Amino acid sequence: xxxxxxxxxxxxxxxxxxxxxxxxxxxxxxxxxxxxxxxxxxxxxxxxxxxxxxxxxxxxxxxxxxxxxxxxxxxxxxxxxxxxxxxxxxxxxxxxxxxxxxxxxxxxxxxxxxxxxxxxxxxxxxxxxxxxxxxxxxxxxxxxxxxxxxxxxxxxxxxxx
Amino acid sequence: xxxxxxxxxxxxxxxxxxxxxxxxxxxxxxxxxxxxxxxxxxxxxxxxxxxxxxxxxxxxxxxxxxxxxxxxxxxxxxxxxxxxxxxxxxxxxxxxxxxxxxxxxxxxxxxxxxxxxxxxxxxxxxxxxxxxxxxxxxxxxxxxxxxxxxxxxxxxxxxxx
Numbered sequence: 335x336x337x338x339x340x341x342x343x344x345x346x347x348x349x350x351x352x353x354x355x356x357x358x359x360x361x362x363x364x365x366x367x368x369x370x371x372x373x374x375x376x377x378x379x380x381x382x383x384x385x386x387x388x389x390x391x392x393x394x395x396x397x398x399x400x401x402x403x404x405x406x407x408x409x410x411x412x413x414x415x416x417x418x419x420x421x422x423x424x425x426x427x428x429x430x431x432x433x434x435x436x437x438x439x440x441x442x443x444x445x446x447x448x449x450x451x452x453x454x455x456x457x458x459x460x461x462x463x464x465x466x467x468x469x470x471x472x473x474x475x476x477x478x479x480x481x482x483x484x485x486x487x488x489x490x491x492x493x494x495x
Numbered sequence: 496x497x498x499x500x501x502x503x504x505x506x507x508x509x510x511x512x513x514x515x516x517x518x519x520x521x522x523x524x525x526x527x528x529x530x531x532x533x534x535x536x537x538x539x540x541x542x543x544x545x546x547x548x549x550x551x552x553x554x555x556x557x558x559x560x561x562x563x564x565x566x567x568x569x570x571x572x573x574x575x576x577x578x579x580x581x582x583x584x585x586x587x588x589x590x591x592x593x594x595x596x597x598x599x600x601x602x603x604x605x606x607x608x609x610x611x612x613x614x615x616x617x618x619x620x621x622x623x624x625x626x627x628x629x630x631x632x633x634x635x636x637x638x639x640x641x642x643x644x645x646x647x648x649x650x651x652x653x654x655x656x
Contacts, residue, residue: 392564393573393596394555403553412554427613427620428596431589435554449625452588456625457618459588464610464617 347442350374350420351475354444357384357397358422358483364389368422368483371397373405373438375417381405397421398429402436413437422480424451424473430459434467441469444480508603511535511581512636515605518545518558519583519644525550529583529644532558534566534599536578542566558582559590563597574598583641585612585634591620595628602630605641 350372357370361384370384381404386395398421406412418440419433424447433441443453452459453471460468511533518531522545531545542565547556559582567573579601580594585608594602604614613620614632621629 387573387596391567391571391573393567394560394564394593395573399555403555406552406554410552412548412552412556426592427588427618427625428592429589431587431592431613432555435548435589450627452592452618452625457588457613457620457623459618462618464588464613466611 346377347420347472347475350379350418351422351442351444353379353382354397354420354422355476355479355483357382358480361385361397362483362487368487369397371401371419371421373401373414373417373419375405375414380408380414380417394428396426396429398425399432402432402438406436415439418442419469420475422476423447423484424453424455426450427452427457427459430457433469434459434465437467438469440472442472442475444474444476445484446473446477507538508581508633508636511540511579512583512603512605514540514543515558515581515583516637516640516644518543519641522546522558523644523648529648530558532562532580532582534562534575534578534580536566536575541569541575541578555589557587557590559586560593563593563599567597576600579603580630581636583637584608584645585614585616587611588613588618588620591618594630595620595626598628599630601633603633603636605635605637606645607634607638 353372354370358368362368366385372382373380381401383400414436420442422444430452448455514533515531519529523529527546533543534541542562544561575597581603583605585604591613609616
């Protein structure tokens with residue numbers, strides 16, 4: 335896969351999104367849909383994960399859900415107040431719900447997902463009255479890199495040589 | 496908790512929903528929100544689970560998600576075509592998404608959930624263009640028992656003696 339790493343602008347958001355992109359690349363190398371996620375609290379990484387739905391035979395093993403499970407296990411709680419999630423792709427409805435239940439403070443995502451996203455597309459879950467905790471949402475970080483990774487992955491799957 | 500078991504009408508739906516209700520009661524006995532789920536294919540139970548979010552420190556450990564993970568592990572696939580999910584409460588957005596990703600054929604649920612449901616309330620996920628597989632949905636089975644379990648649980652928590 336011809337994919338060039340392009341560092342983003344300096345600053346902590348860029349650094350944590352770079353870690354999420356590294357998780358997405360590692361997922362692609364495993365044959366998984368390349369999405370990566372990192373959870374950070376007080377400047378420390380609590381968890382980092384990429385998609386593992388194929389490896390684990392688990393349709394819920396999206397990067398965000400795995401990162402939430404890891405971070406919750408690390409802190410011994412089902413809630414992560416004050417923690418922020420960095421993910422390369424706009425979360426789907428399942429992950430948007432998990433982020434809400436985990437009480438994550440902020441969501442930073444890379445590329446928007448008009449087909450499956452549930453934050454700024456689709457059900458826009460955080461704007462609904464049946465959502466009882468919404469993170470602050472920031473988007474468009476490393477957008478091109480995140481989207482390029484997905485495009486390359488699906489292009490290679492369609493055209494395997 | 497004064498909660499009387501009331502068998503539903505005869506038939507397989509009732510039988511599998513009774514198993515889901517038993518999982519919900521077991522969850523209540525563990526101090527978890529009493530929701531239970533069962534996954535069935537070709538008349539055989541592939542998985543049964545109740546909420547374990549507190550025990551596992553995992554906000555994604557809803558009954559439906561745990562049952563899906565168990566059933567997928569049992570069959571060695573991240574998809575469960577031809578399988579049906581019985582759950583005592585209308586699924587939330589997270590679980591509705593997981594059910595879609597697992598390609599479950601039918602969803603039978605007990606009580607509706609106007610506050611957090613995402614099937615017939617809230618985002619009505621299966622009616623949205625960003626949902627790429629929707630199960631057939633049947634509801635209202637053992638509705639009173641399922642709702643009574645939840646009411647008793649939250650009443651006991653508010654008023655612990």
